Amino acid sequence: MAKPTTAGQRRIIAGADPVTGRLRGTEAQLAALVRLRLAFRHPRPPHAYFLTPAGHRVREEPVEAVPETAPVEVPSGVFTPRTGTEQEPPGEDGPARAREVRSAWLGIVEMRRMTNxxxxxxxxxxxxxxxxxxxxxIALEAAGRVPAGPGREGYRVVDTAQPDAVEVGEASAxxxxxxxxxxxxxGWLVSEHGDARTGRRYVLVSPRRA
Structure with missing residues (x-):
């Protein structure tokens, strides 16, 4: 389980740049967030600190006013993308899930900016x-597509034998x-295909390169 953050650390997270997730604070404060895996230090000068996807999720959580010395619990568990292949019914599709998905997608966009x-x-x-x-x-759910599940139609994402491609499909073309x-x-390359035996349509998806 993740270690709790202090109210001061939550204020630093809340004060991150709303677009880039860049953090401001003392070296000790920012290093502590790195140890909690809520921030990372960019390897290139000026070696600024930025929120990780977990840090973005913490920022999205509502925080009540608390004394400086009181710990604030970090949400437990790890964000799990829904591929539509799960055997168990998915969790609730409420505001908390929407925040998690949005934060995960923003984290991906930030990783693109920092590493591409x-x-x-x-x-x-x-x-x-x-x-x-x-x-x-993550890209599909963040865009509002619904994953398949027990008793529910939606998208399914599965790996393929091709080294760079995954297969995505829904019940309807x-x-x-x-x-x-x-x-x-x-930003993905997409090609549509069909199964001659079943008539099922699916798309093969691979990462587009610059």
Whole structure:
């Protein structure tokens, strides 16, 4: 379980730049957030500190006024993208889940800016290329697509034998094409295919390169 943050640390997180997630504070304060995995230090000068996806999630949580010495609990657990292949029913689709998904997507966009050449936010970054199923699922859910589940139709994201591609599909051809359009806007290469035996339509998705 994650260690609790202090009220002072929560104020530093809340004061991060709303677009880039850049943090301001003393070296000791920022190093402490790095140890909590809520921030990272950019390897290039001026070696600024930025929120990680977990830090973005903490910033999204409502915080009540507390004394400086009182600990504030960091939400437990790790964000899990929904691929539509889960055997168990998904959790609640309420405001808390929406905040988690939004923070995860913002974290990906920030990783693109920090790690892609020229800060290019329009193409997948190295993390997305090595976590394709998770990255594609986050992009779909962040755009409002619904994952499949027990008794519910929606998208499914599965890995393929191709080294760079994942497969995405919905029960209807229209839904599948809508998923493909979402992923194209998110910087992925998409090609539509069909299964001659079943007539099922699906898209193959791979990371676009500059």
């Amino acid at each position: 050449p020229g800060g290019d936010r329009t193409i997948p970054c190295a993390w997305e290329r090595t976590h394709r199923v998770r990255a594609v699922a 229209e839904g599948t094409r809508a998923c493909g359009a979402v992923l194209e806007r998110a």
